[in-house]
Amino acid sequence: MFLSIVFCMCSWRLVGVFGTESVSVMEGDPVTLNIDFTGIQRDDIIMLKFGIKDVLIAAIEREENQIMLINDGVHEMFRDKLKLDHQTGSLTIMNIRTTDSGEYKVTSMNKGTQLNKFSITVYARLPVPVISRDCSSSSSSSNCSLVCSAVNVRHVTLSWYKGNSLLSSISVSDLSISLSLPLEVEYQDKNTYSCVLNNPISNQTQHLDITHLCHTCSDCICYCGFTEAVIRLALSALVGVATVAVLVYDIRSRSLQEKRSEQTAASNSD
Structure with missing residues (x-):
């Protein structure tokens, strides 16, 4: 048979x-x-x-x-x-x-x-990797720090390419984690860069737009990606609210203390 x-x-x-x-x-x-x-x-x-x-x-x-x-x-x-x-x-x-x-x-x-x-x-089907400005890194006056990331992936490799040449890569096997891979480029760099996320049977590619992400002016905003920006704004708001609460509490405490001092003085004069 x-x-x-x-x-x-x-x-x-x-x-x-x-x-x-x-x-x-x-x-x-x-x-x-x-x-x-x-x-x-x-x-x-x-x-x-x-x-x-x-x-x-x-x-x-x-x-x-x-x-x-x-x-x-x-x-x-x-x-x-x-x-x-x-x-x-x-x-x-x-x-x-x-x-x-x-x-x-x-x-x-x-x-x-x-x-x-x-x-x-x-x-699993692969997400498209995300390229963002790396605000945590101190870029020099001539270089721009970037990071490519992919969230909740397993059995994959994340790589940076300059044209068709591999620059760097990082891999993960069994565990489902978030990967990130840094890259530094010159502000005036005219080369073609891309970030590729792949497994043995498929890949997803994100091309780098240096003009959009990298700025040479000192007052330019550092674009770190939507999620990080939201987190930073939320933290700033919380810090602001906490600061106002402390000031209000301090003012009320001082006012109450002054009233008590006045009442004590009035009682002693009687």
Whole structure:
């Protein structure tokens, strides 16, 4: 008995290593399993299991004239995500998520043997990196300090490029964190710079507009990005409110103290 499964998707990478096939796919894309039922007995049931606990996500039975998907016993996390072509046996997992990453095993219920194994890695869709002026850095009179950042990312690399040449990069694997990468350029620099966020199957690029972000005049405002600007304004407002509250309290305290002194003096004169 021979079972051949081919994964087809919008963007993928397939590598066979010692009987285990590795697939990389973007989150939200469909993954189609084209199952060849040639040589499969009609009373056999092919099962697709997921993860170390062998969760049953699909059971396929070949009947007289068509191939049927059996819902009984199938885990609910996949039940509404499966689409079967009853003529060809193609099984599609719709809207695959990062939580669907892991090992998938194809087994024959009659023989009780594993026919194949697949390792699927689902990558989250990448945000566009943000380039902003680095206000925390003391730029020289000739250089402009910048920072490129990406929020809540994992399994990615953040890089600065000058034209097609790599200048610097930083990577993160398992943890979902925020990345930032600094860069200093001259105010009059005419080169092309770009910040690239990428994983093994996709990338997002933000090009640097030096004229917009970098200014040579001493009274120019430092543009640090919307979020940081809002935080700074909020902190300034809080400091202002606190200052006014302290002044009001001080004035009231002094007024009350003066009244008490006057009352004490009046009592002593009586």
